[in-house]
Amino acid sequence: MINIVKSDIMYKNFKLPFLHPELEQAVQDFVKVWNVDNTKDSGWAWTRPLANIEESDTHFQIVLAAPGLQKNDFKMTLDKEVLTVSVDKEKLETGNKKVVTEFSYHKFTRRFRISPEVDQQGIHASYENGILTITLPKKEEVIRGPKTININ
Amino acid sequence: MRLITYNPFLTRWADDTGAAKSVSVNIVEKDNGFYVDLVSPGFDKSDFKIELHKNQLTVSAEKKNETETKENDKIWRREYTLNAFKRSFHLPETVEGDAIEANYEQGILKLYIPKKAEAIPAVKTIEIA
Numbered sequence: 001m002i003n004i005v006k007s008d009i010m011y012k013n014f015k016l017p018f019l020h021p022e023l024e025q026a027v028q029d030f031v032k033v034w035n036v037d038n039t040k041d042s043g044w045a046w047t048r049p050l051a052n053i054e055e056s057d058t059h060f061q062i063v064l065a066a067p068g069l070q071k072n073d074f075k076m077t078l079d080k081e082v083l084t085v086s087v088d089k090e091k092l093e094t095g096n097k098k099v100v101t102e103f104s105y106h107k108f109t110r111r112f113r114i115s116p117e118v119d120q121q122g123i124h125a126s127y128e129n130g131i132l133t134i135t136l137p138k139k140e141e142v143i144r145g146p147k148t149i150n151i152n
Numbered sequence: 153m154r155l156i157t158y159n160p161f162l163t164r165w166a167d168d169t170g171a172a173k174s175v176s177v178n179i180v181e182k183d184n185g186f187y188v189d190l191v192s193p194g195f196d197k198s199d200f201k202i203e204l205h206k207n208q209l210t211v212s213a214e215k216k217n218e219t220e221t222k223e224n225d226k227i228w229r230r231e232y233t234l235n236a237f238k239r240s241f242h243l244p245e246t247v248e249g250d251a252i253e254a255n256y257e258q259g260i261l262k263l264y265i266p267k268k269a270e271a272i273p274a275v276k277t278i279e280i281a
Contacts, residue, residue: 046176046191050231050232051229051231052227052229052230052231052232053227053228053229054225054226054227054228055225055226055227055228056224056225056226057224060228065191065193065194065232065234065259066193066259067191067192067193067258067259067260068189068191068257068258068259068260069258070258096180096181096182096187097180097181097182098178098179098180098181099179099180099181099186100177100178100179101178101179102176102177102178102191103176103177103178103189103191104178127258129193129194129195129196129258129259130191130192130193130194130258130259130260131193131194131259
C-alpha cells in the first residue's frame with residue numbers, strides 16, 4: 001500500500017550537529033530523497049543518481065545511473081582534482097495528476113575527487129540506456145610502472 | 153492505482169543476489185490513462201518481462217549480458233547493483249488491460265495503461281441556442 005507523503009517537510013532542513021561535516025553531507029544526501037521541488041504534488045522522490053566507481057590497470061570508471069535524460073543535459077566540469085557532474089533541466093510541468101512520484105533526476109550535482117594518477121586530458125564520457133559512464137584513463141607513467149635502470 | 157509493496161527505505165537496495173527488491177516509479181494520471189515511468193537503467197529492451205494476471209501487472213527484468221569484472225579490477229564504490237528487479241501494481245477496474253503499451257527510453261521503462269472508454273470523461277460541448 002502506498003502512502004504519498006505530502007505532510008510536513010520534516011527532513012528538509014535536517015541537521016545533526018554532532019556529526020562530522022562530511023558525514024553530515026552524507027546524511028543530507030541520503031535525506032535528499034525529499035524531492036527538490038517541494039511542489040505540492042511531490043512526495044518522496046529519489047533525486048540523487050547513484051554511482052559505482054571501479055579501477056582497472058589502465059583506467060578508472062565512474063558509472064552513474066541517471067535515467068531519462070539526454071546526452072546534452074549533462075554538464076561536466078573539472079576543477080583541479082574535483083570532477084563535477086550536474087544536470088539542471090527545466091521540469092516539464094503538466095497539469096496532470098501525479099499518482100506516485102518516487103524519482104526525479106532533472107536536477108542534481110555530484111562531485112568526485114579525482115586521483116592524481118588520472119590523465120585529466122583523456123577523460124571522456126558516454127551516455128547509454130540511462131547510464132553515464134565516465135572513463136578516466138591513468139597517466140602513462142602510472143600504467144607503465146616504475147622504470148628499471150640497469151646497472152652496467 | 154495501488155502498489156503492493158512500498159517502503160522508501162528498503163526498496164532501493166538490492167538483496168544478496170543482486171536483485172533489487174523494487175525500483176522507483178513515477179505514475180501520472182491523465183484523462184486517457186496512466187503513464188508509469190520505471191527507473192531501470194542499463195537494461196536491454198529484451199531483458200524485460202511484463203505480465204498481466206487479472207488486474208495485477210508485474211514488471212520484471214533480468215540482465216542477460218552480465219558485464220564481467222577482471223581479476224585485477226578494484227571496486228572503490230558500489231552504490232547500486234541493478235541486475236534484476238520485480239515490481240507489481242494493482243490496476244484499477246477502469247483500465248483496458250489488453251491495450252497496455254511499453255517503451256524503453258534512456259534507462260526508463262515507460263508504460264501507458266489506457267483507461268476504458270467509459271472511464272474517460274466525456275467532453276460535452278454545449279451550444280448556445
